[in-house]
Amino acid sequence: MEHKDKLQGFILDDTKYFTLLTKKFQKRKKYQPSDYTKLRAFIPGVIQKIYVEPGQNVHKGQPLLVLEAMKMKNDVLSPIDAKVQSILVKVGDVVSKDQILIEFQI
Amino acid sequence: MLRQLVDFFFKKKRQIDESEQIAKEKQKKQGKLTARERIERIVDPGSFHEWDMFVQQASTELGLDKKFLPRDGVITGTASIMGHPICIYAQDFSVAGGSLGLAHARKITKIMDHAIKLGIPIIGINDSGGARIQEGVNSLAGYGEIFYRNTKASGVVPQISIILGPCAGGAVYSPALTDFVFVVDKISKMFITGPEVIKTVLGEEISMEELGGARVQAEIAGNAHFFAESEEECFEQVKKLVTFIPWNNKKKADPFPPKPPKVDYKISQIIPEDPRQPYDARDVIKAIVDDSDFLEIMPHFAPNVVIGFARMNGETIGIVANQPLVLAGVLDVDSSDKAARFIRFCDAFNIPLLTLVDIPGYLPGVDQEHSGVIRHGAKILYAYSEATVPKITVIMRKAYGGGYIAMCSRHLGADFVFAWPMAEIAVMGPEGAANIIYKNEIANSPNPEETRKQKVQEYIEKFANPFVAASNGYIDAVIEPDETRKYVLHSLFISKNKMEQVLPKKHGIPPF
Numbered sequence: 247m248e249h250k251d252k253l254q255g256f257i258l259d260d261t262k263y264f265t266l267l268t269k270k271f272q273k274r275k276k277y278q279p280s281d282y283t284k285l286r287a288f289i290p291g292v293i294q295k296i297y298v299e300p301g302q303n304v305h306k307g308q309p310l311l312v313l314e315a316m317k318m319k320n321d322v323l324s325p326i327d328a329k330v331q332s333i334l335v336k337v338g339d340v341v342s343k344d345q346i347l348i349e350f351q352i
Numbered sequence: 353m354l355r356q357l358v359d360f361f362f363k364k365k366r367q368i369d370e371s372e373q374i375a376k377e378k379q380k381k382q383g384k385l386t387a388r389e390r391i392e393r394i395v396d397p398g399s400f401h402e403w404d405m406f407v408q409q410a411s412t413e414l415g416l417d418k419k420f421l422p423r424d425g426v427i428t429g430t431a432s433i434m435g436h437p438i439c440i441y442a443q444d445f446s447v448a449g450g451s452l453g454l455a456h457a458r459k460i461t462k463i464m465d466h467a468i469k470l471g472i473p474i475i476g477i478n479d480s481g482g483a484r485i486q487e488g489v490n491s492l493a494g495y496g497e498i499f500y501r502n503t504k505a506s507g508v509v510p511q512i513s514i515i516l517g518p519c520a521g522g523a524v525y526s527p528a529l530t531d532f533v534f535v536v537d538k539i540s541k542m543f544i545t546g547p548e549v550i551k552t553v554l555g556e557e558i559s560m561e562e563l564g565g566a567r568v569q570a571e572i573a574g575n576a577h578f579f580a581e582s583e584e585e586c587f588e589q590v591k592k593l594v595t596f597i598p599w600n601n602k603k604k605a606d607p608f609p610p611k612p613p614k615v616d617y618k619i620s621q622i623i624p625e626d627p628r629q630p631y632d633a634r635d636v637i638k639a640i641v642d643d644s645d646f647l648e649i650m651p652h653f654a655p656n657v658v659i660g661f662a663r664m665n666g667e668t669i670g671i672v673a674n675q676p677l678v679l680a681g682v683l684d685v686d687s688s689d690k691a692a693r694f695i696r697f698c699d700a701f702n703i704p705l706l707t708l709v710d711i712p713g714y715l716p717g718v719d720q721e722h723s724g725v726i727r728h729g730a731k732i733l734y735a736y737s738e739a740t741v742p743k744i745t746v747i748m749r750k751a752y753g754g755g756y757i758a759m760c761s762r763h764l765g766a767d768f769v770f771a772w773p774m775a776e777i778a779v780m781g782p783e784g785a786a787n788i789i790y791k792n793e794i795a796n797s798p799n800p801e802e803t804r805k806q807k808v809q810e811y812i813e814k815f816a817n818p819f820v821a822a823s824n825g826y827i828d829a830v831i832e833p834d835e836t837r838k839y840v841l842h843s844l845f846i847s848k849n850k851m852e853q854v855l856p857k858k859h860g861i862p863p864f
Binding site for chain 1: 553554571572628629630632656677680681682686713715717718722752780781782783785787
């Protein structure tokens, strides 16, 4: 069989099978548990306003900052009740998707 | 008077014919054939009869009145492929970018209506920049009317889409609603939102080819069923497919002269001694079917399950086989979607199903669970249970757990279930099962490894064989691998007049 040298081990229910792996399988993302202590940009854009300060206690649903993207001003709300530990951006910053904006202390 | 009329039409026709020259130049620059050339190369020589040649744009707004858009950018007509009647249309990119205006859409819906009424396949060649913006909502109406007919025709006449250029935005939904989608490397491009929009919204940069090129559609997205390197190769694939499928849901596919398999090996020689070593399921298929001729569908997408058409005693059958060569033949989200849709096509068009089983289970993983492997996996159960065509199952080696049930087991209504002597029908593999059942014995043993081995062996002898299932009547016969063709042929003969009735209902609600 022409695939013989490309076969890899693949364990299922304690049995090791020898088989080919697909690109999609090899590229699958490893699961990352949600990290509520970090607020990330859900879209690339520009920071227009910051409503909170480090050390301030915020509650779930409270507006934290305004992120402008595609000419829309998005109020970014706090996902949890927490204390703002640090703010990593300032007004006018251009941020990319998934960039960390604020860190919380729970 | 008559002379004048004839002259008028000749002049018109000449004008339209001249546009072919312009089309040739434009399309050639992009490495593409013209709409006319494409039709001529797919259909039988001289069989194409064009319709609605004189149709022109429906709108005169925004400067459209000053433009000459021959045929409104789409050629439609009837023809035959390998002697099978078909309706066909081809969008002409050289006319206003193949954009879809109302008259263009009406030509398509007209030919579709005919295909449905006449009970013959409809083939669409897509090469279009999208909606004709000048025609506004009328252009969108055109798309909607095409989608509506695609849906109404689904399961009535086979529908084939050939993507030979861009097919973007709403336009992609017509191919998505059809039964088979063909793409050609570097020519086909399909996406809902293009690279520009993705860049502005998400800041992600990607080329058209990487986003929705032919390879992406055939390997990653699973929107395309056939991938070709060139348009010529693609047309050969279309022709071959047409010979395997019936004209409509009331007919059977045209039979071919029966032929024995061509391969010179025996199935028993392909299967490795060690159940953990793989083999290529396609080699088994080739040893079973007529002339060893197997038309594989979606060979690049979810290759852990193999689907396609072949013939037995000259008659078309659909084959679904686990592929131990890839991911040990597990079922996952993609392979479930792939197999389930194929099973439903076969059932809708009177094509008997042969299922070859060698499955160690479902693919474990967070990504699988979060992608909804429950509802995707359920599609296979639904499709097999729903199917009333003859269903023949051969359990080759492993049939573990949910995979055993899903792969057209007796419990889902299989008409014939055979197993090879080395088949293992159990809840899971011997190692996993022994580790759970004899957990305490192994842990408390002075020599755990020895005990484990012993227990695994015990389990293999008790359960990893076809006889427990056979003694319960879940398997009809244990057969030698090299006798498979004989048994399948007999089963197909016996079930020729299968008359399973469907309970009266409007339609089922399969998990999507």
